[in-house]
Each structure stands twice: as C-alpha cells, then as structure tokens.
Amino acid sequence: MTARCIKTVFAALLLWYPPLLLAEVPVIEIEIRNHLFQPDVVVVPVNTKVKVIIYNRDTTPEEFESYELNREKVIVGGRKGILFVRPLSPGEYPFFGEFNPQTAIGKIVVEGETDAIE
Ligand SMILES: [Cu+2]
16 A cells, blocks of 8 residues: 555545544543632543643633643633643642632642553
C-alpha cells in the first residue's frame, strides 16, 4: 500500500466512524460560582492527558491560572472554557482564579503508580 492509499483508507474510516477522531481523553468539569471553584480539588490519574471544562456561572470574568500546569485561560461570565492538561506525575498542582485569588483556589491531585505506564 502506498502512503497515499493508506491516508485515503484512514480518511474513509474517519467518515465512517467519527469517534476515532476523539481519543479517549477523560473530561473533568469544574464550575466557578461566587468566585469559588466547585469542586476545588480534582483527582486525575497519573500520566493521563485530561480535558478540563470550566463553566463560569458568575456574571464576571475569571481567569483560570496555574503556574504548575503552565496554563491560563480567561473565561467570560456565563461561558465555558476548555483546556487540556498534559500527562502528569503524581503530586499536587494548584490553580487559582487570577481575578479573585483570595477565594478562587483549587488544585489538581494526580494519583496512581508511576510504574503502571504502558
Ligand atoms: Cu494570568
């Protein structure tokens, strides 16, 4: 099979079965309410890419910020923001709302055996 032929087959496969496009990425949902993250502690498995959806239920904007995760995203009031977190080692990765850093505080806790990587 030529490379082009393989590409064509793969494209046909995607048309036939679109879920192949979506890798198995676990989804974490967090809400912002009254300038608080709910939940404020999120547990994710070790070495796993995770999709985080943040719903801002407040009317004011918030910025999800984490130095440890190297992520920041502004989420307008009443909207949602989506970000991806890279596969992580066990540990705690704090995040906060940059516009309300006194109250909007949380962390991602990564749990699992490091040697369980496939
Ligand atoms: Cu920032």
